[in-house]
Amino acid sequence: MNYKKKKVITIGVVCELTGLSERQVRYYEERQLVFPERSKGGTRKYSFLDIERLMEIAEKMADGMQTFEIKRMDKQRNATLREKMLKGQINAQFGQRATKRP
Template sequence: MASYKDKKVITIGVVSELTGLSERKIRYYEERKLLAPERSKGGTRKYSFQDVERLVDIANKMEDGMQTFEIRKMEQRELKNKQLRERMLRGQINAAFNMRK
């Protein structure tokens, strides 16, 4: 079951109020592929609480002088590292219990 933080149920107006970011800036971050809200049947953007946290993090990094492409590259690197750690851990578990795929 998905966590409530992952459910995309928050509108852009509420996200704007929660983060202090303008709707325009939120859409800009989406254009720069820093987040991907879902769309309702009517085309309304829907965000999760995790997206809200991510937007705050992005805004803080931008305030510190980072560019959107740097943030995207850093997030891609972090994702690759996480996937590598998971594969290594799975391999260690399989080796410890003599399991095969």
């Protein structure tokens, strides 16, 4: 597993690293922009990728974007990625068939 994906960082450390308040980090979670895991005791656990994401969100917010705009951009980006992946799979499928034929 990639170390950047491991959710091991507490919200306090996230705040120290990002300069965001706990309230801001929780708000971004409420708006479904970040998705921390929870320990058995209910403690939020973040990854390094989450920290990068939080910094990206904070920069966009500082530039005047609203959370709904960020979420809409994410959905568009994910749809584009899904489309590219599907096209790649289709191309790979047809490419394999073309090479198997005499």
